[in-house]
Amino acid sequence: MKILVCISHVPDTTSKINFSEGDTKFDTAGVQFVINPNDEFGLTRAMWFKEKQGATVDVVNVGGTETEPTLRKALAIGADTAIRVNTPATDGVYVAKQIAKVAKDGDYDLIIAGRESIDYNGGMVPGMVAGLIGANFVNTCIGLEVEGNEATAVREIDGGKETLKASLPLVVGAQKGIVQESDLKIPNMRGIMQARKKPLNVVEPVEAGTHSEAVKFEKPQPKGDIKLVDADNLDELVNLLHNEAKVI
Amino acid sequence: MSVLVYTESEEGKFKKTAFEVASYAKGVAEMLGTEVTAVSFNAQSAGDLGKYGVSKVLKVNNEKLQKFNAKAYADAIKQAAEKEGSKVIILSQSANAKYLAPLLAVQLEAGYASNVVALPEGTEPLQVKRTAFTNKAFNFTKLSTDVKIIGLSKNAFGLKESQTETSEEDFSPSLAEGDFNVNVVSVDKAADKVTIADAEIVVSGGRGMKGPENWGMLEELAETLGAATACSKPVSDMGWRPHSEHVGQTGKPVAANLYIAVGISGAIQHLAGVSASKTKVVINNDPDAPFFKAADYGVVGDAFEIVPKLTEKLKEFKASNS
Ligand SMILES: Cc1cc2nc3c(=O)[nH]c(=O)nc-3n(C[C@H](O)[C@H](O)[C@H](O)COP(=O)(O)OP(=O)(O)OC[C@H]3O[C@@H](n4cnc5c(N)ncnc54)[C@H](O)[C@@H]3O)c2cc1C
Ligand SMILES: Nc1ncnc2c1ncn2[C@@H]1O[C@H](COP(=O)(O)O)[C@@H](O)[C@H]1O
Numbered sequence: 001m002k003i004l005v006c007i008s009h010v011p012d013t014t015s016k017i018n019f020s021e022g023d024t025k026f027d028t029a030g031v032q033f034v035i036n037p038n039d040e041f042g043l044t045r046a047m048w049f050k051e052k053q054g055a056t057v058d059v060v061n062v063g064g065t066e067t068e069p070t071l072r073k074a075l076a077i078g079a080d081t082a083i084r085v086n087t088p089a090t091d092g093v094y095v096a097k098q099i100a101k102v103a104k105d106g107d108y109d110l111i112i113a114g115r116e117s118i119d120y121n122g123g124m125v126p127g128m129v130a131g132l133i134g135a136n137f138v139n140t141c142i143g144l145e146v147e148g149n150e151a152t153a154v155r156e157i158d159g160g161k162e163t164l165k166a167s168l169p170l171v172v173g174a175q176k177g178i179v180q181e182s183d184l185k186i187p188n189m190r191g192i193m194q195a196r197k198k199p200l201n202v203v204e205p206v207e208a209g210t211h212s213e214a215v216k217f218e219k220p221q222p223k224g225d226i227k228l229v230d231a232d233n234l235d236e237l238v239n240l241l242h243n244e245a246k247v248i
Numbered sequence: 249m250s251v252l253v254y255t256e257s258e259e260g261k262f263k264k265t266a267f268e269v270a271s272y273a274k275g276v277a278e279m280l281g282t283e284v285t286a287v288s289f290n291a292q293s294a295g296d297l298g299k300y301g302v303s304k305v306l307k308v309n310n311e312k313l314q315k316f317n318a319k320a321y322a323d324a325i326k327q328a329a330e331k332e333g334s335k336v337i338i339l340s341q342s343a344n345a346k347y348l349a350p351l352l353a354v355q356l357e358a359g360y361a362s363n364v365v366a367l368p369e370g371t372e373p374l375q376v377k378r379t380a381f382t383n384k385a386f387n388f389t390k391l392s393t394d395v396k397i398i399g400l401s402k403n404a405f406g407l408k409e410s411q412t413e414t415s416e417e418d419f420s421p422s423l424a425e426g427d428f429n430v431n432v433v434s435v436d437k438a439a440d441k442v443t444i445a446d447a448e449i450v451v452s453g454g455r456g457m458k459g460p461e462n463w464g465m466l467e468e469l470a471e472t473l474g475a476a477t478a479c480s481k482p483v484s485d486m487g488w489r490p491h492s493e494h495v496g497q498t499g500k501p502v503a504a505n506l507y508i509a510v511g512i513s514g515a516i517q518h519l520a521g522v523s524a525s526k527t528k529v530v531i532n533n534d535p536d537a538p539f540f541k542a543a544d545y546g547v548v549g550d551a552f553e554i555v556p557k558l559t560e561k562l563k564e565f566k567a568s569n570s
Contacts, residue, residue, distance in 0.1 A: 013497050013517045017384040037498045092360070093353070118382050118497060123362050123399075127318075127350025136430050137318065139347040142491070152433075156492060158343045158445035160437030166430040176498065181485045211359030211393045215375065218386040220523065226530075226540055231549035234561045237529070240545055242565065245527040247449070247506040248473065 001055040001146060001168075003046045004103055006113035006125065007074050008036035008089075009067040013118065019217045026119070026217070035070055038114025042174035044185050045144060046112055047078045053146070056080050058106065062089045062098045068200060075195035076187030082198070087205035090213075092120075096128035097208040103133050108169065110151070115140050115173040120214075123173075130171035138164055142177030250285040250304070251277040252334035254325055256342060257291040264407075264446065265340040267300045271408040272400050273338045274301025275367045280336070284412075287328040287419070289313050289321065298414035300407065306331075306419035312428065315435075316344050320427035322351040327421040329356060329395065336374070337397045342445060349399055359391035365404040365524075382497040382520045401524070402445070403503040444495065447476035449506040450525070452495060454480040454518075456511020456532065456551055460488035465555045466510060472562045478502065480512050496521035510551045514539025531555065 011017070012032040020027040035043065049055035059074040061067045062085040071082040085098040103111055113126035130137035136151075142161060143154030146168070153164050153172060172178075187195070229237045241248045253273040255266035266286075273284045283303040286294075290313060294305045306328050313320060325348070329337055337352070339345040341363060353360040361376045365386070369375045373390050376398060380387040444450060451470040453463060463477070470477045477493060484494035495502050497517040507525035511532060512518060519542050522528065530543040533550050540546050547554055 011381070013520075017381045019385070092350075096350075096354075119380070120387075121363055121378075121380055121382060123346050124350040124353065124360055127347070128354050131351045131354030137347075137351065138430060139318070140343055155347075156343065157435070157437065159441065159443035160435065161492070162435040162437075163433050164430055165433055176494070177491050181481075211353075211357075211391060212361060213390045213392065214380075214387050215390050216388045217380070218377075218388070220383075220386070223542060224544075226543050226546050228540075228546050228548065231547050231554055234547070234554070234558050237545060237547065237558065238561050238565050241506065241527070241529070245506070245544065247527045248562070248565070 001049060001053060001110060002106065002108045003049060003055050003057045003110045003112065004106060004108040005039065005043045005046050005057060005059045005074070005079065006099055006111065007039050007043070007059045007061045007070060008114060008117040008119070009033050009061055009063055009070040010036045010117055010119045013037070017219070023217045024215065033070055035073060036114050036117045038116060038175050040184060041176050041178050042112035042114060042172070043074055043077055043079065044179045044183055045174065047185060048179070049146065050078065058083060060085065060099060060102050062087060062095045064088055071200055072195050073187060075198045075200070076191040077185045078191065080198065082200040084200065084202050085205050086202050091210040092122040092124040093128055093211045094208050096125050096132060098205050099125065099129050100132035101206045102203070103129060110146065110168060111135065111171040112174050113171065115175040126171050126173040133169070135169040135171050136166040137171045138166065139173040141172040141174045144172060144178055250283045250332050250334055251280065252325070252329050252332055252337045253284055253286050253302070254337070254339040254345065255286045255288050255291070255297060256340060256344065257288055260290060260292045262288070262291060262295050262297065265342060265402060267296060267407050268402070268405060269338050269340050269400050270297055270300040270302050271410070272367070272405045274408065274410050276336055276338065277301070279368060279371050285332050285334065287325055289324070294414045294416050298412050299409055301410035301412050302414055303412055305414060305416045307416055308419050308421060310420070312423065315432050317428065317430070318344070318348040318351055319430065320423055322348040322355060323423060323427050324421040325352055326355045328419060331419070335395050337395070339397070339399055341399050341401050345399065349397055353397055356395045357393060358395035358397045359393035360397040360399065361389045361391055362399040363401050364398050365401050379524065383501065383523045384520050401503055403505065403526070442474060442476040444476045444478055444493070444500050444502060447504055449473045449475035449508070450478050450502050450504045451475045451508045451510070452478035452480070452512060453483060453510050454512030455482050457483070462552070463489065465559070469508070469555055469559045469562070472559050472566065480518055509539055509543070510555060512539060513537045514542055
């Protein structure tokens with residue numbers, strides 16, 4: 001089985017988000033970048049396929065040279081080869097078209113991406129990749145087994161979950177649950193040493209248009225002051241929720 | 249030319265989000281000088297859609313679409329859009345709508361903006377405000393395609409009545425065999441539990457609750473309010489509560505009318521995921537907990553005393569208000 005894991009390079013969850021150039025650009029000053037959390041769950045699941053079922057695991061990112069440390073981390077976790085499509089990730093469909101090309105060229109059986117990236121929150125790349133290459137697709141994937149050419153996937157739905165069957169090739173949008181938090185692999189020294197020697201192939205992008213453009217950003221209004229209610233005066237809280245906030 | 253809206257239903261009845269997306273679609277249609285057409289799957293009739301501004305309902309009734317199927321639904325919505333000549337398609341951000349939207353976008357070569365929180369800023373070009381960086385910021389996105397898809401965040405627009413005469417039409421899209429390559433084999437869904445996705449009120453517990461055995465009081469509070477229960481990440485990581493209840497930046501986003509956080513410190517990742525909620529209440533025994541800076545109302549004190557008391561007060565309030 002050949003697996004491709006899509007790796008989005010995103011600001012660490014503790015990052016303060018600021019913008020520059022008249023609120024038109026995300027300000028990366030002082031920001032630490034990491035593997036998108038949803039992708040990290042997917043990558044760990046892919047490593048299990050490698051260990052238990054002899055799969056090969058490649059990782060791909062669409063981005064500039066600045067994403068290479070993130071790809072090296074994925075190699076240190078255990079991926080075999082990294083591919084960087086050398087172009088800025090301008091919008092969802094543009095990225096999806098680049099990944100679709102890599103997926104076709106590499107003839108992958110399983111493509112694991114994240115349900116959404118925590119920066120742009122597009123929630124669209126995996127579904128678009130599936131649509132573009134004509135593969136089956138399961139989103140919000142919280143469980144995945146593959147036997148031969150047949151996959152059994154568990155999808156989180158609003159208020160529960162459902163089990164689905166589909167044949168390969170398959171694209172999944174993964175999230176926590178596909179493996180647990182405690183299963184996440186932290187690269188060890190040996191992994192980091194090996195990662196330095198593993199191939200990180202840079203490929204040039206295919207011609208593709210974009211559908212959208214992020215023209216400007218805005219930070220939420222700062223919160224007004226909190227109203228504290230005495231623990232012995234909860235009637236007041238009920239009163240505020242009813243008459244002031246009008247939520248009960 | 250109408251604006252097309254995908255109105256979700258369950259067991260034949262429209263969901264609340266269907267009325268919210270319809271209300272929003274009506275607003276967009278007014279900006280464009282056109283009307284709203286809804287596409288529904290196995291719903292009984294137009295129901296209340298007319299109340300929220302829908303002029304026409306395309307009713308798809310098909311045994312094979314009894315269970316949600318992303319590819320087949322996307323295919324049907326695409327055909328509805330083509331039939332109506334719709335250039336703008338609006339859907340909710342339910343798990344199902346988010347599943348089908350990118351498939352639909354590829355089929356229609358449409359630009360797709362997810363997590364949209366307000367009416368477009370302008371229609372030429374179409375520019376929308378959406379959340380990004382998991383609610384830590386907003387971003388204005390311009391869609392440059394002929395056909396555009398807008399995913400409306402839950403609770404961002406609300407319900408707006410606009411009584412409209414509604415016509416109904418049966419619509420039978422032609423579905424391909426390939427639409428049914430991913431098949432549901434079983435569904436596991438609690439029947440009578442309020443889900444975080446649908447809830448107007450969410451009661452959430454953190455590590456301050458000490459252990460899973462103490463969740464009874466939160467469940468009782470939730471039940472009193474008709475709320476869903478949720479939790480912080482460590483609570484689900486330790487297995488006190490199911491993962492489906494984990495809210496925050498790496499869990500589920502919460503856009504409720506009221507979010508009550510009990511024994512949750514208010515870490516940046518937690519706050520990011522719940523900040524879209526309109527009113528936030530924090531109950532915590534540490535007055536320096538960061539959540540106090542992010543909430544509207546707060547009670548400093550022991551959750552184990554406050555929660556049962558609050559539940560009692562709310563029960564009294566309900567009794568005297570019904
Ligand atoms: C990559 C990453 C992603 C993350 N994503 C998320 C996420 O999506 N969602 C999330 O929630 N977290 C997330 N976290 C974790 C986050 O950083 C915090 O660790 C977590 O939110 C803390 O959970 P908590 O508030 O329940 O626990 P604590 O921080 O331990 O807080 C417990 C609180 O309970 C209070 N308390 C104790 N006893 C009582 C009592 N008797 N009565 C009242 N109050 C009491 C304490 O004063 C304290 O404020 C993430 C972390 C990382 C690194
Ligand atoms: N630039 C990128 N390079 C590689 N994979 C990406 C990129 N952007 C998004 N993805 C993948 O698509 C998923 C969803 O991203 P998004 O649609 O942007 O929310 C991410 O979790 C990644 O797996």
